[in-house]
Amino acid sequence: MAIRDILIHPDPRLKTVADPVEAIDDAVRRLSEDMLETMYHAPGIGLAAPQLGVMKRLLVMDCEKDETAPPQPMVLLNPRVTWASEEINVYEEGCLSIPEQYGEVSRPAEVDVAWVGLDGSAQSARFDGLWATCVQHEIDHLDGRLFIDYLKPLRRQMITRKMQKLKREKARA
Numbered sequence: 001m002a003i004r005d006i007l008i009h010p011d012p013r014l015k016t017v018a019d020p021v022e023a024i025d026d027a028v029r030r031l032s033e034d035m036l037e038t039m040y041h042a043p044g045i046g047l048a049a050p051q052l053g054v055m056k057r058l059l060v061m062d063c064e065k066d067e068t069a070p071p072q073p074m075v076l077l078n079p080r081v082t083w084a085s086e087e088i089n090v091y092e093e094g095c096l097s098i099p100e101q102y103g104e105v106s107r108p109a110e111v112d113v114a115w116v117g118l119d120g121s122a123q124s125a126r127f128d129g130l131w132a133t134c135v136q137h138e139i140d141h142l143d144g145r146l147f148i149d150y151l152k153p154l155r156r157q158m159i160t161r162k163m164q165k166l167k168r169e170k171a172r173a
């Protein structure tokens with residue numbers, strides 16, 4: 001396992017629709033291990049493959065907030081929302097590709113998601129609360145969409161300028 005670099009917005013790869021995972025091979029298994037390790041190390045509650053520059057429809061998440069509870073790592077290949085509640089939840093979201101910036105995003109409060117597990121099995125589950133927000137945020141990454149795309153243009157531009165400055169500073173360091 002290895003911790004990989006997380007792309008910082010703006011980056012064209014974060015705006016690109018990712019390709020389906022066609023075969024579950026060693027590269028995909030290693031990628032999901034690396035993604036979990038990178039996510040826990042950050043620390044974060046979700047990570048999508050395009051954030052590591054890998055344009056595959058693969059995401060990992062663990063939204064267990066109770067520190068005393070065992071970790072609940074999940075790996076979702078080719079996930080898709082099959083049902084969304086009319087009820088909306090507003091959550092202040094952040095993103096490992098947009099460090100230290102937050103914004104309120106409205107999304108369906110509950111979603112059904114179907115995906116393929118690492119063992120190749122078809123899986124599905126209903127998510128609510130933070131899990132619902134997280135899984136929708138991560139699936140958005142697979143479609144080249146960021147949480148700031150839901151914010152007002154001025155706020156989005158302000159955040160983007162801050163990130164450009166952060167990247168220039170990192171490049172000089």
Ligand SMILES: [Zn+2]
Pocket residue numbers: 094095096097137141
């Ligand atoms: Zn994100």
